[in-house]
Amino acid sequence: MSIVTLVGNPRPGSRTLAVATSAAQAVGGRLGASSGAYEVVDLSGPGPHLLSPDKHPDVGAALELVTGASVLVVASPTYKGTYTGLLKSLLDRLPPDALAGKAALPLLVMGDHKHSLAVEVHLRPLLVELGAFVPTPGLAVLESQIPQLEEVLAGWADRVAPQVAAVLKEGALS
Numbered sequence: 001m002s003i004v005t006l007v008g009n010p011r012p013g014s015r016t017l018a019v020a021t022s023a024a025q026a027v028g029g030r031l032g033a034s035s036g037a038y039e040v041v042d043l044s045g046p047g048p049h050l051l052s053p054d055k056h057p058d059v060g061a062a063l064e065l066v067t068g069a070s071v072l073v074v075a076s077p078t079y080k081g082t083y084t085g086l087l088k089s090l091l092d093r094l095p096p097d098a099l100a101g102k103a104a105l106p107l108l109v110m111g112d113h114k115h116s117l118a119v120e121v122h123l124r125p126l127l128v129e130l131g132a133f134v135p136t137p138g139l140a141v142l143e144s145q146i147p148q149l150e151e152v153l154a155g156w157a158d159r160v161a162p163q164v165a166a167v168l169k170e171g172a173l174s
Helices: 015-031 057-068 085-091 118-129 143-173
Strands: 003-007 038-042 071-077 103-110 139-142
Touching: 003 015, 003 057, 015 038, 015 071, 015 103, 015 143, 038 057, 057 085, 071 085, 071 118, 103 118, 103 143, 118 139, 139 143
Parallel strands: 003 038, 003 071, 071 103, 103 139
Antiparallel strands: none
């Protein structure tokens, strides 16, 4: 099992990256993932190359990690009520059904609770369109909740981990 965290924040070392990697570990811990099962694709690095007509090795490596994941945590800060264009630029490079057979967990970090539906209304449908199994609910984390992140993640991971485990088991049987 491989758990890949995809972070669409243009800033290196962002709060979104910290929240997303913690979320991946929370779910992975409940799935019995080994410490070597985790990878991170932080788009703050290869971001400038996403719109280049030339193939850049960092973008290729990011796409390979994303499509090779068993479980994909897809995270973004909330920009203009939805996920970032940076995240969309990478996901647009994936062919149809590139995430088929994978569990994808959408996550948005936001400043205001009025954007909390964006994870279900915007990010979840994009991942489903790419073929992923996306258990509901996605995770909407308010910046004010970050000091209590462990508590927030515990309840969420308890809800989604059994659904992810069922998908992973089903995939191993087929």
